[in-house]
Amino acid sequence: MRLTKPLYVILTLVVIVASVMLVYFQFFARKQSSPAQTSCLANLRLIDGAKATIENEKNMMKGAVVTKDQLLPYLPFGWPVCPKGGEYSIGKIGDSPKCSDPEHSHYQVPPD
Numbered sequence: 001m002r003l004t005k006p007l008y009v010i011l012t013l014v015v016i017v018a019s020v021m022l023v024y025f026q027f028f029a030r031k032q033s034s035p036a037q038t039s040c041l042a043n044l045r046l047i048d049g050a051k052a053t054i055e056n057e058k059n060m061m062k063g064a065v066v067t068k069d070q071l072l073p074y075l076p077f078g079w080p081v082c083p084k085g086g087e088y089s090i091g092k093i094g095d096s097p098k099c100s101d102p103e104h105s106h107y108q109v110p111p112d
């Protein structure tokens with residue numbers, strides 16, 4: 001199929017406009033969900049803190065498995081809940097806890 005020149009120019013413009021809109025809306029969506037992400041990150045830090053405490057108290061090795069029931073006594077406000085309904089996976093000792101929400105999954109608790 002051979003495209004005429006005006007059609008080729010229009011298609012190129014459509015692709016450029018679509019790309020710009022995609023980048024813009026990704027940025028916009030990210031800014032909008034920021035409070036939920038911040039709150040989720042705070043929850044992940046709480047879980048990570050509880051893991052660090054139990055690691056020290058029970059002399060756990062890196063890679064040891066901890067359960068939610070083991071961590072609950074170290075979480076004064078109970079098990080944190082993701083504002084977007086994500087599920088928290090604790091991860092092993094030495095690994096960062098994670099949220100199942102795809103918008104939060106990029107969070108990594110910084111190593112200390």
Ligand SMILES: [Zn+2]
Pocket residue numbers: 040082083084085086099100101104
């Ligand atoms: Zn989350």
